[in-house]
Amino acid sequence: MTVPAGLLIGGDRVLSDTLYEHVFPATGRPNATVALAGAAEIDRAVGNSWDAHREWVSLTVDRRRDLMIDLADLLHEHLEEMALLNVQDYAVPISYAGTAVLLERFLRHFAGYADKPHGLSTPVNGCFDVNLVEREPYGVVGVIAPWNGALVVAASCVAPALAAGNAVVFKPSELAPLAALRFGELCVQAGLPPGLVNVLPAGPAGGDALVRHPGVRKIHFTGGGTTARAVLQSAAVNLTPVVTELGGKSANIVFADADLDAAAQMSAHQGPLMQAGQSCACASRILVHDSVYDEFVEKFLAVVTAARIGDPFDPAVRMGPVVSQHALTRILTAIDTAVAEPAGELLVGGRRLGGALADGFFLEPTVFGDVDNASQLARTETFGPVVSIIRFGTDEQAVALANDTPYGLNAFVHTRDLQRAHVTARRLESGSVWINTFSEIAPQGPYGGYKQSGFGRTGGVDGLHEFLQTKNIRIAMPR
Numbered sequence: 001m002t003v004p005a006g007l008l009i010g011g012d013r014v015l016s017d018t019l020y021e022h023v024f025p026a027t028g029r030p031n032a033t034v035a036l037a038g039a040a041e042i043d044r045a046v047g048n049s050w051d052a053h054r055e056w057v058s059l060t061v062d063r064r065r066d067l068m069i070d071l072a073d074l075l076h077e078h079l080e081e082m083a084l085l086n087v088q089d090y091a092v093p094i095s096y097a098g099t100a101v102l103l104e105r106f107l108r109h110f111a112g113y114a115d116k117p118h119g120l121s122t123p124v125n126g127c128f129d130v131n132l133v134e135r136e137p138y139g140v141v142g143v144i145a146p147w148n149g150a151l152v153v154a155a156s157c158v159a160p161a162l163a164a165g166n167a168v169v170f171k172p173s174e175l176a177p178l179a180a181l182r183f184g185e186l187c188v189q190a191g192l193p194p195g196l197v198n199v200l201p202a203g204p205a206g207g208d209a210l211v212r213h214p215g216v217r218k219i220h221f222t223g224g225g226t227t228a229r230a231v232l233q234s235a236a237v238n239l240t241p242v243v244t245e246l247g248g249k250s251a252n253i254v255f256a257d258a259d260l261d262a263a264a265q266m267s268a269h270q271g272p273l274m275q276a277g278q279s280c281a282c283a284s285r286i287l288v289h290d291s292v293y294d295e296f297v298e299k300f301l302a303v304v305t306a307a308r309i310g311d312p313f314d315p316a317v318r319m320g321p322v323v324s325q326h327a328l329t330r331i332l333t334a335i336d337t338a339v340a341e342p343a344g345e346l347l348v349g350g351r352r353l354g355g356a357l358a359d360g361f362f363l364e365p366t367v368f369g370d371v372d373n374a375s376q377l378a379r380t381e382t383f384g385p386v387v388s389i390i391r392f393g394t395d396e397q398a399v400a401l402a403n404d405t406p407y408g409l410n411a412f413v414h415t416r417d418l419q420r421a422h423v424t425a426r427r428l429e430s431g432s433v434w435i436n437t438f439s440e441i442a443p444q445g446p447y448g449g450y451k452q453s454g455f456g457r458t459g460g461v462d463g464l465h466e467f468l469q470t471k472n473i474r475i476a477m478p479r
Contacts, residue, residue, distance in 0.1 A: 004033040005177065007041055007201065008184040010048040011194030016041050020174045020201070025091040025321040026312055026360040032088070034177050037200035039209040045169050045198040046215040049140040052195035053167035057137065061115035068111035068162060071190035075104045078186060082151065082179055084313075089176035090147055091320045091360070092275055093312045099151040102441070103183070106155035106459075109443035110163035113464055118164075130475040135468040137165030138217035142210045144231070146223045147175035147323060148278050154183055156441065156458035157220045157467075158197060164467040170199045171210055175323055177201035207231075214238050218467070221245075222280075224381075225452055243456030243466050245280070245448055247381045248409035251402030252283035253424065255395075256291045258414035262436070264299035270412065270438055272349075272365035272385035273307050273319045278327075280453075281410045281439040285371075285378055286389045287398050293391055297369060300389070301348055304365045310357060321361040322384055328352065328361045331384035335366055337376060344371035344388060373401050381407070395424065403429045408450030410439050431457075 006013030016035045024031040037045070056064065075082070082100035086092055118135035141161050145153035150172040161168050172180035184199035200206065204227075211219055211234040221231045222245045235242045252270065254263045270283040277284065288296050312320040322328050335350045337343075349366030363385055371378050371388035378388050392398040402411055411430035415421050425433040431449045432439070441447045446457040457463050 004035055005181060006035045007037055007045075008181055008199040009041065009045045009195065010052075010198070011188040014041065020203070022174070022177070023324070024088065025323050026362075028325070028359040028361065032178060034174065034201055036174055037171070037202040037206040037209075039205070041200060042169070042202075042206060042209040042213055045195075045200055046140055046213050048195040049167040049169055049198055050215060052193040053137070053139050053165075055193040056162075056167060056196055057165050064162075064165075065111045065114040067191050068107055068114060068159070071187060071192060072104045072107040072111065074186050074190045075100060075107065075183075078182075079104070082182065085179035085182055086151065087312050089150070089178050090323050091312045092148075093317045093320045094315055095318065096274055097312075099149065099155070100179075103151050103155040103159070106159040106443045110159040110464065113160070113163045118468060124474070128477045128479055130477055132473040132475075134471045134473060135164075135465070136471055138467065138469055139166060140169065140216055141166045141218045141220065141467060142169045142171065142213075142216045144171045144207055144210070144219065144221045144223065145173065145180065147173035148275060149222070150176055150180040151183065152441070153222050154180065155443075156447065156463065159443075160458070160464045161467040162192075162196065164464060166467055167196045168198070169210060169216065170197055171202050171207055172199065174201050174203050208234050211235050211240065212237050216240060219243070220456075220458075220466070228454070244454035245456070245458065246409070246452060246454040247383070247407060248280045248282070248449070248453050249285060249379065249381050249405045249407045250281060250283045250410040250412065250430075251405070251428070252286045252412040253398050253402060253414065254286065254288045254292070254296055255398070255413070255415040255417070255420060256289040257416045257420075258292070259416065259436075260292060260296050260299055263414040264296060264303050266412075266414070266438055267300055268303040268307065269318070271387040272304060272367070276319055276322050276363070277385040277387070278322060278383055282383075283410070283412050284382060284387050285373070285402075285405075286387060287392050287401055288389060289398075290391050290393050293389075297347070297389060301367060304367060305348060307365065309353065309362060309365075319365060319385065321357075322363055323361065325361055327384065328363060331363060331382060331386060334377070334380070334382050334384070335386060338368060341375060341377070343375035343377035344368040347389075349385070373404055379405060395420065399424060399427045403427075406452045409448075409453035410434065412439075
C-alpha cells in the first residue's frame, strides 16, 4: 500500500482523519491516497502561517526578493517533474501540462516587486503635515484553487501574495492535489520560512473552514459561480474580503477577413481540445460570419476530428479525458438536452469513447452548428469538450451576440483589420480580449472577469495590489 500524501503544514507532511482515494481520469483507477484538511488542520495551518508571515516581513526586502528568485530557479530544475504531476492530477495531456513554466515566470516577475516602493507621500491642503499612503500586506491570505489549474493559481495568486509580504494557506482541490503539494515542498527547500506557503488539499468542508477562519484576512477563490456564492456567504461571517475568478462562456468571433486556417486551429485547441474544454477560458461559443461559415466549419471540423485522443502521457495526444465520472455524466446529459431541445445541429461527437479508452472518462469532442444563442447550450458553461457555432451577419450583430451572456471572462477575435480589432475589443464586455491568439495569461497583464465571471484581478500591478491593503499616516508638522 502506498503511503498517503500528507498535508503540508510548517514544512512537514501531516496526515488527517480523512483520506481521499484519488482516481486517475485516464484509467478510472486509483493512483494516490491523499489526506484532506478539516477545520482542525486549517486552524493549525493558519496559526503556523502567521508565524511564518512575521518571519517573512522581518527579512529585508532584498532578501525576500532573492528567496523568491531562488524558488524560481529551483522550480526550473523540476519543470519536467511538475508537468508529470499535472498529468497524474487530472490527466491533462503532457503537451499542455507545462504550467510550472508559467509559475516560474510569475515568481521571477513578482520577485522584482518585493523591493520596490509600494506607497507614496502627498501634500495636504492648507498645512505642511506629512501625509503618507502606505501599502501593507494582509498577513495571512487563503487561496482556493480549482482542480484544473492549481499551478496557474499558484502563479497568479501565491507569487504576488508573497511579494506583497503575505503568508499563504493554499487549498488545492482534492481532485488534483499532487503538483500543489510538491510546489509547497519546493518553497521550503528553496529557503522560504516553513509555513509561508502551507498546502492543504481539502473538499468543501475544509474550504469552508478556511474561508470562515478569523485569522485569514483575505480570500482569493477560483472556481464556479455556485461555489463562489457559498464562499461569499461564509466570508461574510468575518467580513473577509474576497476576490473571485469564475467561469466563462467565451465568445470567439471569426470575421470574414480572418485567416481561416489559423482561426480554425486556434478555435479547436482553445475550444474542445485543450484540457478537454475544461477551462474557464474555453472558447465555447464560436461566432462566424455568414459569408465564411461553411468554409470555417469544414476547416474547424477537420482539425477537431484529426486530433489524437488517448493516453495523456503520449506527447502526440491533444485531448485527454474529463476529470471524473460525475463530470462525464453531467456533460453527456447537457449534450442530450441540446439534441432534444434542439439547440442546433450536432455536427460531430456526443458520445463516450469505448475500446481501449472505455475505463477512462473519455468523451468525443462535440460540435453543434447553427446554434441558437438563447439556448441553454449557448448560455450555460458546459465545462467539457462541447462547443457551439453561431452565425452572424454584421459587426454589430457579432458584438451583440458575444455580449448576450451572463459571463465576461474572455473573448476572442479573428480579423486582419486593425481598426475592426480595436473597435470590437472595446465593445466586448469581457475582462480579457485575445485577438488572433490563444488565451495566454502573463504576469505583466491583469486578468479577471466582468459580470458573473468574477471581480478583482490577478497579474500586473492590479494583481499585486489585491494582496496589499492601504493605510494613511499623517504626521502633524508646525508651520
